[in-house]
Amino acid sequence: xxxxxxxxxxxxxxxxxxxxxxxxxxxxxxxxxxxxxxxxxxxxxxxxxxxxxxxxxxxxxxxxxxxxxxxxxxxxxxxxxxxxxxxxxxxxxxxxxxxxxxxxxxxxxxx
Amino acid sequence: xxxxxxxxxxxxxxxxxxxxxxxxxxxxxxxxxxxxxxxxxxxxxxxxxxxxxxxxxxxxxxxxxxxxxxxxxxxxxxxxxxxxxxxxxxxxxxxxxxxxxxxxxxxxxxxxxxxxxxx
Numbered sequence: 001x002x003x004x005x006x007x008x009x010x011x012x013x014x015x016x017x018x019x020x021x022x023x024x025x026x027x028x029x030x031x032x033x034x035x036x037x038x039x040x041x042x043x044x045x046x047x048x049x050x051x052x053x054x055x056x057x058x059x060x061x062x063x064x065x066x067x068x069x070x071x072x073x074x075x076x077x078x079x080x081x082x083x084x085x086x087x088x089x090x091x092x093x094x095x096x097x098x099x100x101x102x103x104x105x106x107x108x109x110x111x
Numbered sequence: 112x113x114x115x116x117x118x119x120x121x122x123x124x125x126x127x128x129x130x131x132x133x134x135x136x137x138x139x140x141x142x143x144x145x146x147x148x149x150x151x152x153x154x155x156x157x158x159x160x161x162x163x164x165x166x167x168x169x170x171x172x173x174x175x176x177x178x179x180x181x182x183x184x185x186x187x188x189x190x191x192x193x194x195x196x197x198x199x200x201x202x203x204x205x206x207x208x209x210x211x212x213x214x215x216x217x218x219x220x221x222x223x224x225x226x227x228x229x230x
Contacts, residue, residue: 002157035216044209044220051216088158090217096176100150100217102158 003028003101004089011109017077020106022089024070028101032092034072036065039086039105048087049074076108084110113137115210115221123204123228129197133210133221140186140193141166146173146213149184149195152223153206163213164193200228 005023012018022034033052037045047056049065052072064075072091076083089103119131133147140147146165152158162174164184174182183196197204205228210221 033216037217044222047216047218050218090158097173099175100148100160100213102160104157 002104003093004091004103006087006089006103006106008104009107009109011111012076012079013111014079014081016079017075018079018108020074020076020087020108022072022074022103024072024091024101026070027095028070028091028093029067029072030070031094034065034067035090036063036072036074037088037090038083039088041085045088079110081110084108113212113219115212115219117208117210117221117224119224119226121225121227123200123226124230125201125228126199129195129200129204129208129226129228131195131208131210131224131226132192133194134190134192135212136191138212140164140191141188143167144214147184147186147193148211148213148217150209150211150217150220151206152209155203156206159206161195161197202228204228 036049038048039045048063052067053065062078066073086105088105093101114136116134123129146163148163149161162182162184164172164186181198186193207223207225209223211217212219
């Protein structure tokens with residue numbers, strides 16, 4: 001079981017806005033920043049959002065992140081067919097000896 | 112732009128040691144701003160952080176509690192790379208293994224290596 005909780009699937013039609021959630025606890029999201037990654041089948045994860053809501057250069061403005069308390073969200077607006085992929089969240093967890101923890105991933109389908 | 116290139120066998124027998132290497136270009140394994148990590152991904156476990164090595168005037172290792180008795184992550188400064196050794200593997204260790212750089216966040220990943228534990 002993943003430490004961070006994400007819905008296993010999400011879907012939308014082209015042009016729609018989709019939100020993917022990531023729920024954690026006070027030892028991870030509640031205390032540290034959240035990153036979001038996009039992973040295409042068989043590919044390396046690509047950083048979409050860091051520090052809760054910052055986009056690296058080259059990531060379209062359609063992707064945005066937010067955080068409140070122990071939960072975070074990734075919003076994708078103007079959905080495109082190439083957005084069909086797995087999305088997962090990550091954060092540092094201060095419990096035990098400290099570790100990176102991840103969400104179980106959300107498979108986004110563009111209908 | 113950092114690049115991480117993984118190498119190592121894709122098949123390991125049960126009870127043996129899994130060994131992978133990650134060659135770094137565009138950064139230094141001895142960087143005082145970075146840590147060098149191993150992460151694995153499987154359908155049953157999802158993404159799981161295994162451990163890291165980093166240099167801050169001396170070398171440090173830091174392992175996931177669940178891995179602590181079986182794992183070694185070590186730097187090789189002469190080749191600018193780092194490695195993973197996981198002892199006494201079982202079929203449950205079958206996964207895609209990634210090396211990754213962290214500089215506050217996980218910002219670069221290796222290409223991934225599918226390691227199957229089977230006799």
